[in-house]
Amino acid sequence: MDEIELVERLKKGDEEAIREIMRAYKNRIFNFILRIVKDREKALDLTQEVFIKAYFKINTFKKDSKLSTWLFTIASNLSRSELRKRKIIDFINMLSPKLLVEEHPGNSSGIEYFLQKIKPDYRIPFILKEIEGFSSEEIANILKIPEGTVKSRIFRAKKTLRNLMEGR
Amino acid sequence: MERELKDIKYLELPESFEDNVLERIRKIKRRRKRTKVLAFPALLLAILALTVFIFYSTQKKEYAEGKNLTFPDRKEQISENEIFLEVIPVKNFERENIYLIETIKDNEEKIYAF
Numbered sequence: 001m002d003e004i005e006l007v008e009r010l011k012k013g014d015e016e017a018i019r020e021i022m023r024a025y026k027n028r029i030f031n032f033i034l035r036i037v038k039d040r041e042k043a044l045d046l047t048q049e050v051f052i053k054a055y056f057k058i059n060t061f062k063k064d065s066k067l068s069t070w071l072f073t074i075a076s077n078l079s080r081s082e083l084r085k086r087k088i089i090d091f092i093n094m095l096s097p098k099l100l101v102e103e104h105p106g107n108s109s110g111i112e113y114f115l116q117k118i119k120p121d122y123r124i125p126f127i128l129k130e131i132e133g134f135s136s137e138e139i140a141n142i143l144k145i146p147e148g149t150v151k152s153r154i155f156r157a158k159k160t161l162r163n164l165m166e167g168r
Numbered sequence: 169m170e171r172e173l174k175d176i177k178y179l180e181l182p183e184s185f186e187d188n189v190l191e192r193i194r195k196i197k198r199r200r201k202r203t204k205v206l207a208f209p210a211l212l213l214a215i216l217a218l219t220v221f222i223f224y225s226t227q228k229k230e231y232a233e234g235k236n237l238t239f240p241d242r243k244e245q246i247s248e249n250e251i252f253l254e255v256i257p258v259k260n261f262e263r264e265n266i267y268l269i270e271t272i273k274d275n276e277e278k279i280y281a282f
Contacts, residue, residue, distance in 0.1 A: 018193070028178070030181050031179055044181070111173060111175075158169070161169060
């Protein structure tokens with residue numbers, strides 16, 4: 001299905017259009033949020049919130065951007081807002097990452113475990129780049145930060161992750 | 169690390185996810201519609217209440233301050249002294265009252281209501 005056509009249908013309030021968008025992006029969005037908030041129930045709720053926002057705020061979607069970038073922007077904003085609400089940004093490294101490891105049973109490699117040890121500021125661009133496959137430019141648009149900052153944060157995240165994995 | 173990243177798996181959400189979201193969307197739409205329907209009468213009522221409040225508070229102020237008012241011809245005059253009591257039927261007021269009229273100049277009077 002053509003993305004532009006889907007957006008046009010959504011602007012007319014077509015519920016089937018949002019259903020198709022959900023089918024295409026729900027798992028990616030859910031896993032992305034889960035890796036940030038580390039709470040399955042909250043991640044599920046925020047994923048729903050992403051699509052509800054997308055439905056009601058579709059008029060703010062700019063035609064020159066990609067739908068996936070826009071959805072991930074909403075997801076990223078909601079997740080970071082959740083982190084702020086829970087006031088865990090400063091304490092994130094002190095929290096046990098066990099929960100997420102349990103949430104991802106297929107991840108026996110342990111990379112998810114080490115990913116949780118990275119600060120959210122570095123972790124989010126890293127996930128967007130290495131797991132979700134966005135370009136640095138797209139990540140800069142999603143997170144509303146300069147592209148150079150995105151690259152440096154990804155570099156730092158990789159370096160930290162390598163050090164952690166080598167020391168395991 | 170690159171190899172391990174490739175092995176990362178996605179948790180999958182059930183089919184019911186879409187239905188739940190659509191249900192929430194419909195609820196929000198219903199709520200917004202209800203709010204729209206109620207908003208206009210509520211606004212109208214608020215404006216009406218405010219108008220009535222302002223009207224009556226202004227009238228009370230006029231009574232209290234003994235503001236110079238224009239009254240129709242007196243029906244009944246009790247005294248002809250400079251200060252006298254009389255009963256004046258005034259359309260603007262809800263009922264007839266007793267007023268203390270103080271003549272300031274020849275054609276100007278100050279009225280106190282009781």
